[in-house]
Amino acid sequence: MPTSPPAPDEPGPASRPLRADALRNRKRILEAARAQIMERGSELSMDDIARSARVAVGTLYRHFPTKTDLVAATLDVYLIEVAEAMENVLAQPVSGKLAAAGFRDLWFGFLESTSDQFVFKEAAQQLGIDPHGSENQKRTTAALTALLVAGQESGQIRPGIVADDIYLLMSTMPAGRPAPERHRWAELVLPAIMRT
Structure with missing residues (x-):
């Protein structure tokens, strides 16, 4: 039987800074x-997550009072990873041409994890989580926009391509198809973004 969340009067994560052990937890x-979302989608089990993380269920609920809170936090981590990957390309002290090459690498990197992305975002949507407008989504969009501008200034990325266009294309990725077909799709779509 699932363990109930802690009583409302118990201290929550926002009541004071987290100690080192709490941060590790x-x-x-x-x-x-994250691992369970990829396996079960929105049907993840809080008890199983606590066991896998080697923490008490009460500890889990103190950090994340609801499943929605937990999935939203995991989505935030994913968005930060995406933003950092793009920011790392932009941070290289080179011309826009390499920024465009970095975009190509990112594009195929997204493709490699497209199945995970599909499951993860579907789980978030089923729980009513909309990342649009969040600070981490804004950071991701800002980094993507800067990367596209750098590529456009070097003539490597087609003019007029904006972040929303990339999001639209990514939403059509054939996540459920075999890897060779996903790769072929990415190759077919890339010329619409980049000059060959």
Whole structure:
């Protein structure tokens, strides 16, 4: 039988800064949640996540009072990873041409994890989580926009391509198809973004 969340008067994560052990627990919980989301989608089990993270169920609920809170936090981690990947390309002290090459690498990197992305975002949507407008989504969009502008200034990326166009294309990725077919799709779509 699932354990109930802590009583409302118990201290929550926002009541004071997290200690080092609490930060480690939070990291383990998020890693366990991510793995289970990829396996079960929105049907993830809080009890199973606690066991996998090697924390008490009460500890899990103190960090994340609801399943929605947990999935939203895991989505935030994913968005930060995406933003950092693009920011790392932009941080290289080179011309826009390499920024465009970095975009190509990112494009195929997204493709490699497209199945995970599909499951993850579907789980978030089923729980009513909309990342649009969140600070981490804004950071991701800002990095993507800067990367596209750098590529356009070098003539490597077609003019007029904006972040929303990339999101639209990514939403059509054939996540459920075999890897060779996904790769072929990416090759077919890329000329619409980049000059060959």
